[in-house]
Amino acid sequence: MFHDAHEFPPVCLASGSPRRRELLAQLGVLFEVHPVTLDETPVAGEAPLAYVKRLACQKARIGHAMFEGRFPVVIGADTAVIHKKRIFGKPKNQQEAYEMLAALSGEVHETYSAIAVTGRAGLQVAVSKTKVKFRVLRDEEIQRYWQTGEPQDKAGAYAIQGFAASFIQDIQGSYSGVMGLPLYETSRLLNVQGVPLWNQETAC
Numbered sequence: 001m002f003h004d005a006h007e008f009p010p011v012c013l014a015s016g017s018p019r020r021r022e023l024l025a026q027l028g029v030l031f032e033v034h035p036v037t038l039d040e041t042p043v044a045g046e047a048p049l050a051y052v053k054r055l056a057c058q059k060a061r062i063g064h065a066m067f068e069g070r071f072p073v074v075i076g077a078d079t080a081v082i083h084k085k086r087i088f089g090k091p092k093n094q095q096e097a098y099e100m101l102a103a104l105s106g107e108v109h110e111t112y113s114a115i116a117v118t119g120r121a122g123l124q125v126a127v128s129k130t131k132v133k134f135r136v137l138r139d140e141e142i143q144r145y146w147q148t149g150e151p152q153d154k155a156g157a158y159a160i161q162g163f164a165a166s167f168i169q170d171i172q173g174s175y176s177g178v179m180g181l182p183l184y185e186t187s188r189l190l191n192v193q194g195v196p197l198w199n200q201e202t203a204c
């Protein structure tokens, strides 16, 4: 049994996302980053909720299998933008980013972020859903936004924490969830696994 942050081994964040790293540090968790890779193509007919849960669980399970023993707790996460039942992941190219942003322009969409944590309490998963309302985007604005480099590695081809903040008229839900790691759900699942939070040495 561990009693404080100094006795608890680091958590493994099985993610290559710099946003997830930044957000987890905000909780004051001692952690190491070990990205895992997997095919993120949705299964034919897969519902968005099932899709984000499946990927988050796979990332956590792969991390757990790779480092078993070294990390008692492993975190996996996945974020997708959902518009009219379609799943928007990270755009493969400029054309795909254009199509995503043109579809989101002037509309309300949802962002789903799943977090999965393995540990002594087994595999636990939670999903945060957020409604996001975009203002109307002009064509030339979408083209110019691509040139900023922001859309390339973001679900739905935008970053709420970046220039795309100016696209967002309204949000109902979790800002950290849209950015990639819902901190309310993350802290809850880490508590269940006995992970100490608010360690001031790891906080940004």
Ligand SMILES: Cc1cn([C@H]2C[C@H](O)[C@@H](COP(=O)(O)OP(=O)(O)OP(=O)(O)O)O2)c(=O)[nH]c1=O
Residues within 6 Å of the ligand: 014, 015, 016, 017, 018, 019, 020, 035, 036, 040, 077, 078, 079, 080, 081, 090, 111, 153, 154, 155, 156, 158, 159, 160, 161, 178, 179, 180
């Ligand atoms: C919608 C949105 C997504 N994103 C990011 C978060 C995620 O990094 C990314 C969604 O892709 P993911 O496949 O969820 O994550 P990833 O490939 O970046 O990292 P890993 O699988 O290794 O954990 O989009 C933002 O940074 N801001 C936003 O506003």
